[in-house]
Amino acid sequence: MLAMSTPISLELSINDDRVRASVPAHWTLLELLRYELGLTGTKQGCDKGDCGACTVLIDGKPQLSCLILAANAEGKKVQTIEGLQPAHRKAGGVGLDPVQDAFDRCGALQCGFCQSGMMLSARALLNENPTPDRTEIRQALSGNLCRCTGYTQIVQAVELAIAESTGAEPESPSWSDGNPWKSTTSLSGKNGGDA
Amino acid sequence: MLRLPQFTLERPTTIEEAIQLVADANGRGRFLAGGTDLIPNLKHEFIEADVVVALGGIEALRGIEVTAEGGLSIGPLTSLVDIAESADVQRIAPALAQAVGTIAGPQHRQMGTIGGNVMLDTRCQWINQSHFWRSSLGFCLKKDGSACHVVEGGKRCVAAASNDSAPALATLAATLDFQKAPTEYGNGKRTLAFDELFKADGAWNKKVSADELLTRIHIPATPVGHKGGYAKLRMRGSIDFPLLGVAARLDVDGEGVIEHADIVVIALQARPLRVRKASALLVGAKLGAASYDDALAAVMVAAYEQCHPLPNIPGDHEWRQEMVPIYVKRALAAAIA
The missing domain is CATH 3.10.20.30 (Beta-grasp domain)
Structure with a gap:
């Protein structure tokens, strides 16, 4: 049977x-x-x-x-x-996908278990809407649970990726005295895939 | 890790093939739409199947159409996100668009289908667990056991109907087309009023059998003054099933006087509950007038008295009852907004 x-x-x-x-x-x-x-x-x-x-x-x-x-x-x-960076390079980009790069620099992870899913949800959001507001980011990531970070740096990472892709001044993150992003230009290129 | 038990997978491209494949499985066949309910239930082994018939290849089951009369004809395989974002659904059946927009999380709404949510299995803290967990506690009325862990001495399963779309479709007086393999007694087709779909038995809360495929959802045209809303209580703002869901319908005349009102509540018992005594109090009240505020206060009390949540889904059941009037008020506010 x-x-x-x-x-x-x-x-x-x-x-x-x-x-x-x-x-x-x-x-x-x-x-x-x-x-x-x-x-x-x-x-x-x-x-x-x-x-x-x-x-x-x-x-x-x-x-x-x-x-x-x-x-x-x-x-x-x-x-x-595994396909995120190759797709970014194939589209003419350098280094990591900006979402990956921003997650790295913002420390938007602790154990990292949710991170693949988080970054893919964020990438799908930015492909559809390159300039979502914070509410839209939170909604788009609401199906991905993180047990470590409290989500703050995850949302900040997505906002950093958006700011850099639109050429806007990235907002100073809540956990920093100065603005670590202020004087940097095209970090996603510099940082490369070696980060 | 939770693995799926073994089964044979079929991927038909027509309704006729699909229903025949399930019929041929002699009660051991299941239709698979979005999979967000069936797959976890198969993994938890309280649904068993030798044959899984994936419906994804059947184009006839997709789509949202506005009928000549101004109602909606919805293919059950339409994704939840497509329902929630459809301008036609938002206009003709606002309560349905709102309710579907609250179902689970973004990934589930991409995958899950409106037909799957209508046919969603009931939920209970004692059944939505692994086979090992359930065997350790002792099986229950829903599957393999004779005891109920919720109602002492209970003889009928009280697992809760948890589909957000159901109360909305009930207020919209939807009808459902079902089809099963033809026999010598008939062609296997029938149409049910939405209210006729459910029965008060959580073990299987539908009056259709598992070999009957939902093939179309019809929503009659709504009048010009139609307003619909949905409010959902849950622990988190995403992913969760409802701890309470309230759909409200108000049809008002040109002056804002309520001609018809309907309120249906989900996640209380094995079937959606229409709080008719409560909604009747709204008829004749005028939106924005003192008569509406008076009616609303009475409606909230009446709904509280008619709704009795059971301690079988998360959230203290007495607290959930206290939330009934609040969510009735919110559903009405969402309708009027």
Whole structure:
């Protein structure tokens, strides 16, 4: 009756790579990414859609890879955290994706477990709306839980990325006496991928 | 980590194939839409399936159309974000747009579908847990057990209907088309009034069976003076299921006098609850006048008396009852705004 564990052959687009994979029908996209393709940047948190750690972009929209069957990702463009910098470079950018760079400089992490999902949700927001206000940022990140930072530096990081991309003066962060961003120019380029 | 049990996956492209595949599974088949409810429930093993029929390839199940009469015809596979952001839904059925906009978090609204939210399984602190957790405590009425951990000696599951869209669709007098595989007795199609969908049994709170596919949601045209709103109580401003959800409908005439009022509450029991005694008090009151303020005060008391939350979802149930009048007031304010 049941064709137990019979793998199904899938052809997927992951970070603009065409990938052929063969996994059991009951594997989630998260399991395919982590255990078949070795893309462990996508984190396995609650595994039931509560935490957002497994967020990936599907056709540009943040979705939860723990709740999507791998087979249902066929025919769609999947972007994981591993694809963020290559996509930035491919579009003519230098260094890290500005969101990654800003998260780094703002210290928008402690344990880092939520960070992949956070940055992908932020990237999807900025692709759709390059100048969101704080409320829109908080709403866009509201499906990603962070247990360490209290979110302040995460929101500041997104605001820094926005300010630098629009050429605006970045706001002084609440945790700094002076404005560490004030005299810097195109940090995302200088900082490069070596940070 | 929570792994899915094994199953056979089918990916049909027509409604007819999909319903036949589930029928052929003899009660062990399930339709998969957005997956935000079914996948966790399969992982928790209180829903079991040998065959999962993914609906994503069926284009006939998608889309939002305005009908010739000025109502809405909605494909159940339409994503929640598309419903919430649709200008047509916001105009014709504002309570639905508001309610759907509060469902879970941004990722869930991208993935989840309106049909999936209508057909959402009931929730209870004692069932939305892993198989190991439930086996340690002892299984309950919802699945595999004969005891209820909420109501001592209870014989009927009281898991709470938790779909935000349900009270909104109830106030909008929606109708639902269902289809299952044809038999010698009929073509398998039927249309239900939204109020007829639910029954007061949390183990399975629908009057349709799991092999019946929701194929269309119809919302009749709303009058010019239609106002609708939704207010939701939850622990956090995102991700959470409702601890209480209130949808309000007011149809007013040209003078602002309320001709028709309806209030439906969710997350109290296994089915949505219409607080008819409360909403009836609004009819005849005039928006912005003292008569409305008087009616509102009476409505809040009446709703409080009619709603009795159970201690089976997070949040103290007595506090949740205290919140009923507040959220009735907020839903009405959202409707009028």
